[in-house]
Amino acid sequence: MPHHSRNRDQADQRLRATVDSLPTGRVATYGQIATEAGLPGRARRVGQLLANLETDSDLCWHRVLGAGGQISLPRERPAWHEQRARLLAEGVECDDRGRVDLERYGWRPDE
DNA sequence: CCGCTGACGTGCG
């Protein structure tokens, strides 16, 4: 197994772990997850990771939002509604346009 | 190597 390939898996592992650390009822941005996992500036990579999740994955992908607190999926995709429903289900207010108040629900490490 | 695409982010008008 090539070295760079291992690093990639390792990075993905850290990203997953970071997403995993999000408490119920709290949300974080893609960029925040990346930075927290030691990959500043790699927000798109977080998006890729989540986009490639298996449908049966346990990862709480719904707690990850775009900068500003918006659902980043295309509105027309079923997953958009799924994400909003999951957020509402755990008490996170999310308006009909998919926006969440980060001041209120944003996750900040160490609390 | 090139171009296209996407669950990103930021700056600007």
Add this chain to the structure above:
DNA sequence: CCGCACGCCAGCG
């Protein structure tokens, strides 16, 4: 507040 250009990074053909 919204759209848009641009920078960015990875994967794919």
